[in-house]
Amino acid sequence: TQLLEQSPQFLSIQEGENLTVYCNSSSVFSSLQWYRQEPGEGPVLLVTVVTGGEVKKLKRLTFQFGDARKDSSLHITAAQPGDTGLYLCAGVVGNTPLVFGKGTRLSVIA
Amino acid sequence: GAGVSQSPRYKVAKRGQDVALRCDPISGHVSLFWYQQALGQGPEFLTYFQNEAQLDKSGLPSDRFFAERPEGSVSTLKIQRTQQEDSAVYLCASSLVQGATAVTEAFFGQGTRLTVV
Numbered sequence: 001t002q003l004l005e006q007s008p009q010f011l012s013i014q015e016g017e018n019l020t021v022y023c024n025s026s027s028v029f030s031s032l033q034w035y036r037q038e039p040g041e042g043p044v045l046l047v048t049v050v051t052g053g054e055v056k057k058l059k060r061l062t063f064q065f066g067d068a069r070k071d072s073s074l075h076i077t078a079a080q081p082g083d084t085g086l087y088l089c090a091g092v093v094g095n096t097p098l099v100f101g102k103g104t105r106l107s108v109i110a
Numbered sequence: 111g112a113g114v115s116q117s118p119r120y121k122v123a124k125r126g127q128d129v130a131l132r133c134d135p136i137s138g139h140v141s142l143f144w145y146q147q148a149l150g151q152g153p154e155f156l157t158y159f160q161n162e163a164q165l166d167k168s169g170l171p172s173d174r175f176f177a178e179r180p181e182g183s184v185s186t187l188k189i190q191r192t193q194q195e196d197s198a199v200y201l202c203a204s205s206l207v208q209g210a211t212a213v214t215e216a217f218f219g220q221g222t223r224l225t226v227v
Contacts, residue, residue, distance in 0.1 A: 004152075006152075031214055033214060040220065040221075041220050041221075042114070042201050042203070042218030042219050042220050042221050043153065043201075043218050044218070048214060088152050088153075090152070092214060095209070097143065097155045097158055097166065097169075098143075098155065098214060099155070100145075100152030100153045100154070101152050102150070102151050102152045103151075103152050
């Protein structure tokens with residue numbers, strides 16, 4: 001059983017469109033992170049959220065942590081080809097090491 | 111370099127062969143993590159070091175997997191008698207912060223892609 005479920009698994013959109021990807025769990029997380037991973041590279045941290053209901057913005061990316069700290073979403077406005085990659089959510093439950101979801105593979109077509 | 115360095119970048123091993131994967135963390139980083147990422151999956155935790163002490167090895171899939179960090183800096187992940195299901199990208203991450211949750215402030219290397227044929 002996957003602790004963190006990400007959806008959709010794959011997403012292909014045109015440049016300029018908006019999109020939202022989701023990360024859901026039945027567990028409560030003390031913190032949750034979003035990473036982007038490009039082919040042949042390790043994951044790169046985008047944001048960490050720790051407070052239920054928290055919203056963080058990073059340029060065209062908006063991250064939200066659910067009130068109950070069990071889910072999160074990533075919204076991208078006016079997607080660009082440079083946004084293409086694998087988006088991973090990862091969370092900490094108690095004192096356990098970071099657990100990753102399977103990721104959403106995003107392709108933005110020019 | 112300034113980042114986490116892993117070598118080799120690619121390794122092809124015949125089934126049954128032993129392999130050793132190296133991780134050079136960022137200088138001064140106390141915590142070091144190994145993750146395994148199979149094709150189409152997210153990274154899965156293997157083991158965690160704080161300095162030279164291996165504090166958590168709960169993610170190692172079998173006793174064929176062994177990791178060490180003898181001087182609290184460079185780490186090696188060794189896989190004995192490799193099998194096809196060991197094919198994956200092996201990621202190393204290091205953090206200045208102590209504790210298993212230090213991975214939340216860790217930097218990842220580019221990974222070693224292991225293919226067992």
